Amino acid sequence: MLSYQDLVNGLFEDNENVPEDYLNSFFTAEHFKDYQIDERADKSQIKAIRTMFTSRKDLDSRIDSALKIDPFCLEAFFAYFILTEDVFVNYRFESYYAQANHYADLDAYQKMCYLSIMDYYVEFLLDLHNITSAIKIQRLIVRLSKTVTPAMTDRLALMYSLTENAEEFYRLYLDHEFQTYDYLLLLATLLKHEDKLRARQVLMDMLEKIEYADYLDHLWDLDLQDPGQKAFYDVVEDCYDEISAIPDFFIWVNTIKEKIEE
DSSP states (O other): OBOHHHHHHHHHHOTTOOHHHHHHHHSOHHHHHTBOOOTTOOHHHHHHHHHHHHOOSOHHHHHHHHHHHOTTOHHHHHHHHHHSOHHHHHHHHHHHHTTGGGGGGSOHHHHHHHHHHHHHHHHHHHHTTOHHHHHHHHHHHHHHHTOOOHHHHHHHHHHHHHTTOHHHHHHHHHHSOOOHHHHHHHHHHHHHTTOHHHHHHHHHHHHHHSTTGGGTTOGGGSOTTSHHHHHHHHHHHHTHHHHTTSTTHHHHHHHHHHHHHO
């Protein structure tokens, strides 16, 4: 069976893929026979998906036809997103964003598709380095979905770190559970603002809740043959650029730990 995720993953698995060639090879009548469609999709939504696979028109025409049948057709939207110039993609994203007030009127399948499209919008804005707008759209996703997944928290943590927005970042920390990545970015952000009181509180919480956090000031003692310890080390490495903005970060961690142990 093929799925929407196969469509997305297949494009990025091979760096040599030519997007238009890949999409044309994926959207075929033969593949449609094995394509798994969400059981919540109604007849009109299925028709839009079928159009992408079985129409004899060129790819651009199929995209237009499918989106006219169902504006939230993920298959058509993804192809449009990949093939179209940024300026036009941005216009389409803005038109979707303008429909947020009507989200409650959408059926379950449309809601899923809409949130997926908004998720692409965040990635699109991040690629453009428009972090402020990306935060706005991510907050919209949180509000509409009424949930915050670990991936959403990580993404907000990254964006608040990039904008060095200590207040919103700390509020996120108070409202949601953090993982190693989120703690490290928040610590760096608070220390950039010389907010050592709240940074100390966050570090103490991290030491209590995150396994292997006690190794933060002596990473060389981690056993990198152990998957859990290696995972912790890798996250610290991933955050190194942000941490290195505080030259004495590891010394500060050690100092706080020593005071705790007194």
